[in-house]
Amino acid sequence: MRILYVFPHPDDESFGPAPAMAAQRRMGDEVFLLTLTKGEATKQRFRLEVSKEEMGKIRFKEMQCVQEVLDLNGMAVLDLPDSGLKEMDPADIENPIQEHIEEIQPDVLITYAVHGISGFEDHLVSHAAVKSVYCNMKREGKEYPRRLAFFTHYNEEDGEGKFQLSSSNKEEIDCWIEANEKDYQKFLDALDCYETYQQVIEDSNVKEEVGQRVPFEIFQENFDPSLSDLGDKIGS
Template sequence: MNSPWRRPPRLLGVFAHPDDETICAGGTLAKYASSGAEVSVVALTRGGAGQIRDAGVATRATLRAVRERELDAAGKELGLTRTRCLDHPDGGLSEVDAKTLLEQVSELITEFDPDLVITFGPDGFSGHPDHVAVGAAVTAACYRLRSATSPRLFHCHLPRSGMLLRDRLAAWVVELTTRFKGTREFVRALSVFSRETAALGYAADFVSVEWYPAGSYLIEQGEEATVMHFLLSGSVEIRREGPDGRVRVVDRSGPGEFIGEEGIATGRPRNAHVVALDDVTSLTFLAAEPLSVDGHRDQALPLLTRTLPSGDRIDARVSTCIDVSDFVGHKIRATAAHRSQYPIDATMFPDSILREMFGVEYFIQVLPERELDTSLFDEDSAGWGE
């Protein structure tokens, strides 16, 4: 980084919960930290109302302390200078007096004296009320302090991706030279990873857990390939039906194996039946209905959008995209450090998928405000309309 400052530039991220910093801007924080910036993160709660996805890591009584330690561990993966958790109630930030929150956030910004602040926008990144409350307080504080400290302010933004994790996983499995069978850890990690990335909009899949009683079809030969299964429990038999109606068993599969990946990868109709031998539960991947920019279904896109090279549409207010492809590993390791929320191994998933999902982070610049133009034409057209 070619810094115009005599001291290292200071970046402050203010979020609601431990793990928000990694999910919203982990690659960006790591990138600037590696370039010499002093990068700090404050979470206004300790995340005590969060899920516990690994019972060996925390209990409800210990979760707040555990998540504070996880933030510190994630900060080390990202190269952060400082991390801090405040003690507001998780899930209750929207009920905290707005003036009180504004005063506290203003004091934080004054204390850390950042050159740049990152927080949530009005959409709360994911719509969480705590995120919305924090973003509003930080934005108001930066406007209040701009005459004194003039911090640059950016809101994190997550465009809805059209990428299908189903297709990427299918292509990966088909290209393997040996049959894939996931471990128990992989089964748990994929369940969390796939549903979280779909819910946040990093992928456009509809991911659900489905139950199939013994003797039922998961897939029928000849049908269009639209769904892929990852078996969580139970076993299935792959049966191929000939032109004469005779059926022969060609294979069996069990927990930790993908089913239907070949049809997804090739786009061809199913070449066999898949039948549950006993009761089966499956993590299913299906293309979801199109989403608008703000994440709602069955609504037209806002008029003001721009198209990304990927073909995805993005809110036209987005001002900045940061290439963090070299720091995706930092982001994933930091995510794994939040183990109570994300019990994953950073090496479990193909690097190509992770880079496509997380290789760019987007922001909307709020401060300094852009000055109004005084002409509809470029300078080359000076004189027109004068």
């Protein structure tokens, strides 16, 4: 199974889905990552006293560490404007996403759920852009992707982190990927790659919010009981 994750920023892949990505690699899936921006607009650049361009280079280097830790089969980082996706012509976001999909030809395409978990605007725009590309490709009769899934969050209780997180309803979750201890350690190691973001990681309480069961919604498909693998029953 070939899987492509599409997120707007560096660290999005590590703030949640990383245990699932590690589990998928362990189970033999090919896992690829496309990041739309270099994350250059982060406020951490003021603390570090660097320009946006320099911050983008720092974050790209941190992502290269993540690629190695998670044993990704491929990673690409675009140069769209961090925190500026909402001001863009949607076609200028969707076109490079589709080009990358056509290059990778994934069976499963993954991005954020509609609420974006954190509610950050770039997360919401990314959801809309990826879903639009997927639907357009389906209408064009493209063979790939065969399934669109949304990484999401589920917690029956409010978290204790600095950021207010949105969750999907339990009945909306179609797949839970189980990570083992080694997978979960890779998630922790991936977070450690972001040396400039350690205070944000601590403030977010992400290490406590993310467990070894990672939830996903599946677009226009409903499974009850839920699946344990995003490749299960694909095309059925």
